[in-house]
Amino acid sequence: MIQRQEILKDREKQYPLTKEMESNLLDLLLKLNVLRQAWGKPMIISSGYRPGHFNDLAKGATRSKHMICQAVDIHDPEHALTNWLLAEPNRLKDFGFWMEHPEHCPSWTHLQTTPPPSGVRVFRIKPAMPLS
Ligand SMILES: [Zn+2]
Numbered sequence: 001m002i003q004r005q006e007i008l009k010d011r012e013k014q015y016p017l018t019k020e021m022e023s024n025l026l027d028l029l030l031k032l033n034v035l036r037q038a039w040g041k042p043m044i045i046s047s048g049y050r051p052g053h054f055n056d057l058a059k060g061a062t063r064s065k066h067m068i069c070q071a072v073d074i075h076d077p078e079h080a081l082t083n084w085l086l087a088e089p090n091r092l093k094d095f096g097f098w099m100e101h102p103e104h105c106p107s108w109t110h111l112q113t114t115p116p117p118s119g120v121r122v123f124r125i126k127p128a129m130p131l132s
Contacts, residue, residue: 002032007048007072015051017069025049025069028113031096032072035111038095039084044075046108061125071112073105082109092121100125 004025008017017025036043050058050066058066065071076082082102085091092099100110101124116123 002029002036002043002045004029006045007069009048011049011051011054015049021069024113028069028072031113032111035095035097039081041081043081045072046075047073065112065114070114071110073108073110075107076105076109077107079109085109086122098123 007025007028032043047058047066049069050060050064055064055067060066066073074081079102082099082105085095085097085099086102096113097111098113098115098120099122100112101122102109104110104125116125
């Protein structure tokens with residue numbers, strides 16, 4: 001079973017969770033553990049909660065769902081989990097996740113509990129708008 005500290009990694013001590021983030025985290029953990037059960041293999045969270053400078057260090061998107069406990073990256077060097085999730089057309093939807101396109105995630109699976117702006121289930125992050 002995936003525990004909250006696997007996602008928080010003590011970062012909430014420096015950047016405490018708001019009530020909204022706490023409820024996001026509960027929803028995320030619930031969905032992850034349903035997935036974990038169905039997948040039936042270990043799942044290592046390579047990146048979870050990324051508040052403040054942690055998101056900058058990870059070169060995360062400026063509005064990354066990692067910042068509000070709505071996203072995790074799962075270590076997936078062979079894309080075994082990615083491929084399993086994509087093997088059935090409704091699988092991601094049934095588990096309640098949206099996934100970043102595997103092309104952008106060479107060794108991990110990025111899952112989030114709320115849709116990206118495009119609403120696309122397997123989405124691509126558009127490059128940031130160039131500053132004029
Ligand atoms: Zn991610």
